[in-house]
Amino acid sequence: MHWKRLSFALPLIALAGCGQVSEILDAAPVAAGLVARTTCTAMFVQGRPESDIRPYELGPVLDERLGYVDILVDRRKGEVAGGLWRLPFMTAGHTPGLGCAVGRPGDGPGQPVKIAPDPRPWPMGDAAAAGAPVPDAAALDAAIADAFKPVPAERAELDPVTRSIVVIHNGQLIRSVHARGFTAMTPQYSASMAKTVSAALVGILAGQGRISPSDAGLLPEWTARPGDRRATIAVDHLLNMESGLGFNEDYGAGGDPARMLYAENSASLFAAGKPQRKVPGTHFYYSSGDTNILMRVARLKSGLSRAQWNRFPNDALFTPLGLRTAVFEQDAEGDFIGSTFVFMGAHDWARFGLMLADGGRMQGRQVVPADWVARMSTPTALSEGRYSTQTWFRGGVPGQKGRTLELAGFGGQFVTIVPETRTVIVRLGFNPDRDAWDHGAFLARVFPALGVTAPSANRPE
Numbered sequence: 091m092h093w094k095r096l097s098f099a100l101p102l103i104a105l106a107g108c109g110q111v112s113e114i115l116d117a118a119p120v121a122a123g124l125v126a127r128t129t130c131t132a133m134f135v136q137g138r139p140e141s142d143i144r145p146y147e148l149g150p151v152l153d154e155r156l157g158y159v160d161i162l163v164d165r166r167k168g169e170v171a172g173g174l175w176r177l178p179f180m181t182a183g184h185t186p187g188l189g190c191a192v193g194r195p196g197d198g199p200g201q202p203v204k205i206a207p208d209p210r211p212w213p214m215g216d217a218a219a220a221g222a223p224v225p226d227a228a229a230l231d232a233a234i235a236d237a238f239k240p241v242p243a244e245r246a247e248l249d250p251v252t253r254s255i256v257v258i259h260n261g262q263l264i265r266s267v268h269a270r271g272f273t274a275m276t277p278q279y280s281a282s283m284a285k286t287v288s289a290a291l292v293g294i295l296a297g298q299g300r301i302s303p304s305d306a307g308l309l310p311e312w313t314a315r316p317g318d319r320r321a322t323i324a325v326d327h328l329l330n331m332e333s334g335l336g337f338n339e340d341y342g343a344g345g346d347p348a349r350m351l352y353a354e355n356s357a358s359l360f361a362a363g364k365p366q367r368k369v370p371g372t373h374f375y376y377s378s379g380d381t382n383i384l385m386r387v388a389r390l391k392s393g394l395s396r397a398q399w400n401r402f403p404n405d406a407l408f409t410p411l412g413l414r415t416a417v418f419e420q421d422a423e424g425d426f427i428g429s430t431f432v433f434m435g436a437h438d439w440a441r442f443g444l445m446l447a448d449g450g451r452m453q454g455r456q457v458v459p460a461d462w463v464a465r466m467s468t469p470t471a472l473s474e475g476r477y478s479t480q481t482w483f484r485g486g487v488p489g490q491k492g493r494t495l496e497l498a499g500f501g502g503q504f505v506t507i508v509p510e511t512r513t514v515i516v517r518l519g520f521n522p523d524r525d526a527w528d529h530g531a532f533l534a535r536v537f538p539a540l541g542v543t544a545p546s547a548n549r550p551e
Contacts, residue, residue: 122179123192123352124148125159125172130182130190134168134200135277135417135433142271146251146520147279168196180353188400189433193355193422205275205414205435212263213444214412214453216274216437219262230257230539233532234267237517250502250527251519253278254436258444258514259540266437277415277433278518281499285381286466287407287418287442288428289329289480292388293450293462294406301325301391308387309362319366327370328384329479330470334368337361337379347378351430355422358386374472378429381480382421385428396424410457411445413438430499436516439497443505443514446495467491467509484533485545494545502527511542 128147132138140161143149148156162171162178170190171178183196207216224230237252253272257265266274280287295301303326307313312320320335327333338346346361354360361379368375389399403426408416415435418426434442445451446466450458466479469486476483483492484506497505501520506529507513515536521527537544 118174119180120348120353121156121159122172122174123182124348125156125161126170126180126182127190127192127352129161129163129172130170130184130200131279131419131431131433133163133170133202134184135189135203137202137204137276138271151247151249151251151520152522164196165199168198168200187404187417189417189419189431191420191422192352194420203275203277203415203417207273207275207437208414212258213261213441216266217263218266219264222259222262222264224259224264224539225541226539230265230536233535233539234265237532238267238269247523248526249521251521252502252517252527253520254516254518256436256440256514256516257536257540258440259511259542261444261448261512263437263440268436273435274437275415275435277417277435278439279499279501279503279520280432280434280497281430281501281503282378283439283497283499283503283505284418284428284430284432285378285480286446286497286505287403287432288381288385288388288426289466290442290446290458290462291403291407291428292325292329292384293458293466293479295388295392296462297459300393301388303329305387305391309383309390311359311362320362323370325384325387328380328387330472331374331376331380331477332371332470332472333377333380333383334366334370334373334375335361335364335377335379336367337364337375337377339375339377339379347429350379350382351427356386356425357382357421357427357429358425359423362386372472374470374474374477376477381429382425382427386425389425399424407457408438410455411438411441411452413441436518439505439516439518440514443497443507443516444512447507447509447512447514449509464491467495498529502529504529506533508542511540513540513542 132143159172160176168184169181171181173179182190182192183194184190184200185197211217234255241249254268306324307321312318323333350357350360362383403418415438417433419431420426449460450463466481469475469483469488470478471488475486475488482496482498484494486492495507501522504517506515
């Protein structure tokens with residue numbers, strides 16, 4: 091299926107990017123695709139009504155003009171269309187276990203994920219540790235309470251819209267707090283936190299001998315013509331955001347992420363079609379396109395059938411970690427959109443973080459190879475200590491194991507990990523205004539309350 095392109099456009103609409111930026115595109119299909127995909131997942135995966143989606147992911151907190159895009163729901167087909175004047179432009183379909191994708195037909199009525207908490211003790215269950223020691227419990231509880239505190243009406247645009255906060259310390263679940271309408275089991279949006287999940291999956295494939303960081307000549311689109319410089323891009327370059335491709339991650343009209351996510355059948359091939367701007371391995375540039383190319387390469391290298399690949403995240407990572415709420419969405423071509431679209435409950439995000447803190451292990455089982463997690467935990471020189479293998483750092487030093495790792499995503503999604511104290515802090519919410527949620531300030535209150543020494547410096551935003 092190919093998208094019907096429209097010759098007219100909406101006014102400039104600020105659209106959610108998949109990194110830490112807002113994209114501004116003058117394109118009705120992109121806006122309609124954003125509305126269709128976002129609503130499809132919210133309704134059929136999260137179980138949220140349209141009335142809860144409109145004020146936030148599709149409302150004035152993002153851009154008030156998205157309110158002009160109609161939402162057309164076909165529950166029988168499991169499809170949601172976005173359009174104008176009740177005319178559908180772009181449609182997203184739901185597939186059980188794989189969530190929603192633009193350009194893919196629905197597979198019947200969507201059934202939201204409804205999973206009851208497991209009464210077993212953490213981490214295989216969801217029961218908090220009784221009486222777990224906290225050096226300053228009052229300060230911790232005050233910081234969490236303030237994170238959910240309503241803002242004055244005159245500053246409503248700075249409401250952080252906090253939905254969940256989970257705190258793990260010494261490997262124990264000590265706090266789990268959620269806004270009305272959300273629970274620890276509600277699958278929540280990853281934005282760019284998905285990138286670190288993607289890296290873990292690639293690491294599992296590497297441990298199986300199916301893929302190597304040194305592999306080059308990765309796509310037939312890059313090797314078909316002699317002299318195509320893209321053939322020199324290696325898996326290592328994609329992992330570390332060093333491909334040198336001319337993908338425009340941000341900021342003004344015509345930015346690439348929104349089109350890639352909401353108006354293309356293949357996110358990876360859209361990104362792979364970008365020209366080579368710099369020699370691979372010589373320049374760090376945060377690119378969601380690199381991640382989506384990586385996931386297509388991973389599929390091609392895996393040797394798995396389409397059905398096996400569809401199950402791979404669950405079979406290789408989610409089930410071994412006990413992540414019961416995880417949904418990893420694809421594009422219409424069947425490639426996982428590793429830059430952006432993993433949905434998991436807050437407890438499952440915390441379990442994933444604890445696995446990284448424990449060197450890839452969960453309950454005595456090595457799920458992600460230890461040497462791969464060591465790689466993920468060691469910042470690169472080109473990123474000036476900020477990044478490695480689809481993972482951020484706070485206070486990182488190139489070539490040295492990071493004290494504080496971080497998954498970070500647009501709208502205020504964070505999983506902050508301190509391996510030495512087995513501390514994991516999950517914060518999920520949605521407000522694209524970066525002034526609405528100051529994660530560094532939150533950590534500055536939480537770390538002392540837990541007795542954790544904060545890193546000496548935070549990564550530049």
